[in-house]
Amino acid sequence: MSTINILWVDDEIDLLKPHILFLEKKNYAVTKCTSGTEAIEIIDEQNFDIVFLDENMPGLTGLETLNEIKNKRESVPVVMITKSEEEYIMEEAIGSKIADYLIKPVNPNQILLSLKKNLDHSRLVSQKTASSYQQEFRKIAMDLSMVNSFEEWSELYQKLIYWEMELETIEDPSMFEILESQKTEANHQFCKFVDKNYPDWFASHDGPIMSHTLFKEKVVPEIKKDEPILFVVIDNLRYDQWKAFEPHLSSYYKKTDEDAYYSILPTATQYARNAIFSGLMPSEMKKRHPNYWLDDTDEGGKNMHEADFLREQLKRLHLDINWEYHKITNLKNGKKLADNFKSQKNNDLTVVVYNFVDMLSHSKTEMEVIKELASTDKSYRSLTESWFKNSPLLEMIQQAQQMGFKLIITTDHGTINVKNPSKVIGDKNTSLNLRYKTGRSLTYEDKEVLAAKDPRTIHLPTINMSSSFIFAKSDLFFAYPNNYNHYVSYYRNTYQHGGVSLEEMIIPIAILEPR
Structure with missing residues (x-):
């Protein structure tokens, strides 16, 4: 891990020696200066990860120094340290986009906490999120083997969405890959559940x-x-x-x-x-x-x-x-x-x-x-x-x-988002949708579709006596054998609807x- 460089600006910097020694023992590099003018000169010559800035200094005040620092290094976080608790000073500092605000006297642990909050925040959040999902992963895996009602599927899907949106903010692609595999498995199981239960939802008052x-x-x-x-x-x-x-x-x-x-x-x-x-x-x-x-x-x-x-x-x-x-x-x-x-x-x-x-x-x-x-x-x-x-x-x-x-x-x-093709053959009157087909004499892979050979069982209209419906499962999309490779490359990784999936x-x- 690279060294964190700190600029500490305070007209009484010698009184802060214990704090600086404390940080140096934890492998932080601290550059000291005693005025706003000196701080601005140093900022011109050197890059810092964070600045600790005393608000009450002779010459350039802390707020004036803050504005100059932000003009030169807009992205560097600045922590304002002050004896004053006057509201207007806090408002001025916050309006100038300070990263944190500490009231004197500060102790070393407050400084350390501010450093971690501002510099390690993303990493710490990532670690916490990944750790929480690892614990939840086992529960989701267990739920997947047991879920057996439309209410439970709704809850499980919302849980997967929650973790998908949490994990997208962290820097650990392996966690995201694990979640993706859980979503794939969930869709596989969900399609089986719908295949088995969907027609019954219409005959019962207990359906969704x-x-x-x-x-x-x-x-x-x-x-x-x-x-x-x-x-x-x-x-x-x-x-x-x-x-x-x-x-x-x-x-x-x-x-x-x-x-x-x-x-x-x-x-x-x-x-x-x-x-x-x-x-x-x-x-x-x-x-x-x-x-x-x-x-x-x-x-x-x-x-x-x-x-x-x-x-x-x-x-x-x-x-x-x-x-x-x-x-x-x-x-x-x-x-x-x-x-x-x-x-x-x-x-x-x-x-x-x-x-x-x-x-x-x-x-x-x-x-x-x-x-x-x-x-x-x-x-x-x-x-x-x-x-x-x-x-x-x-x-x-x-x-x-x-x-x-x-x-x-x-x-x-x-x-x-459809990923994989499923071959289907139908006559010229077969419907065109990529995730469902209706028509006569459809030929398809049984395991890859939910089929309604008699559409009336799921309250769909029949175009003629021998019409049936088929619905693509999970992330499949229907493709005809003729011109197959061109068709597949054109539609793969596109968003489609009409079939059976949680999404x-x-x-x-x-x-x-x-x-």
């Missing part, structure tokens, strides 16, 4: 909240409280992405409830989001509203009737309320709604569907620049957070808070009250 029950179970009870509601559905938002930008809401809203719910299969917009707004499973949508529903192989937009579906659901639920629906598909639309958001003031329910994250994930497939920016889950989270901080959506949320709106945020499904199926809904 799912896309088609979300509005009735989570939104309607809030509507009945007679507070205006802003209901935001951010398309294609994973749980970890929600956690990445959630802190940016804390100045405006406080969270009163957060829950994980399950997207229906396929975890694709035309199925899952239509299910949210209709309150129906796709086979029922097709049966009740054939004028609104389009199958995979039909021409035309598959999500053109969400407002119509919502209107029908509100009628069924006997909710006579003022409501509006807005779909934001580009920046211009978003800015227009944000600029005119006050027009929503008399609504009981304002619904905003925001398509940004979905566009981002698809553009990652198409555009090399986005591939670079979102090459990993960590960078994908970061990109989403950056978008949210600068989006018209945040402007709408700020205005909603001022207007007294309750906020409900959710998504229709998540997405997964796609277990998704957040949060209810927040204005501050």
Whole structure:
């Protein structure tokens, strides 16, 4: 480990000899000087890891010296030491970006603690985080062998997300690799669980909240409280992405409830989001509203009737309320709604569907620049957070808070970074999605898919009598044998949805009250 170089500036430096000897015994190198002017000259000639600076000195004061040091070496941490506890001095020093503030008389251990806090902070946090995860690793491994309910899977997935976001800040890639292997194993086990249990969730009142029950179970009870509601559905938002930008809401809203719910299969917009707004499973949508529903192989937009579906659901639920629906598909639309958001003031329910994250994930497939920016889950989270901080959506949320709106945020499904191809053969009418297929006479690898040979068992429409659905498991994506290598290299390491994974199926809904 390299020597830490300290500059200590104090007009009574000789009185600090015991402190300096204490630090030198611990292998710190201390350069002493007695005035601000001398300190600035030394700073010009030599690099230091940290500066201890007396506030009350003749000639240049500590605050004046601090400003000069920061002009020359902006990144060097400066610890201000003073006899005075006057508030204005503390405020001045803090405003000038000091690293720490100590009141005389200081003892050697205070100095040591300040050094560790400022210079070893990252390393100490890394060690603590890695150590904590090592302890938790064994518990997660044990849970993986025992988890056997949708509630336990939600808890386990959220625990994995927590550790993923903790470990991304430390400098130990081996820990991250261990977590990645746990996530892979978790997805493997989760796919088995869904394969075995998914059809039963519809026949029982003990199943999870799912896309088609979300509005009735989570939104309607809030509507009945007679507070205006802003209901935001951010398309294609994973749980970890929600956690990445959630802190940016804390100045405006406080969270009163957060829950994980399950997207229906396929975890694709035309199925899952239509299910949210209709309150129906796709086979029922097709049966009740054939004028609104389009199958995979039909021409035309598959999500053109969400407002119509919502209107029908509100009628069924006997909710006579003022409501509006807005779909934001580009920046211009978003800015227009944000600029005119006050027009929503008399609504009981304002619904905003925001398509940004979905566009981002698809553009990652198409555009090399986005591939670079979102090459990993960590960078994908970061990109989403950056978008949210600068989006018209945040402007709408700020205005909603001022207007007294309750906020409900959710998504229709998540997405997964696909890594490995799974060969599939189908006729020319087979659907095009990379994570699920529907069509006749599909040929596939049994172990790599969840298959619904009779789609009616999971409440999906049949295009014809012999149609079936298959869903890719874990991080697989479907590829046809012809032009196989080009296809695989093009789509590998892109974000896709429609299949069975923790990332796609277990998704957040949060209810927040204005501050």
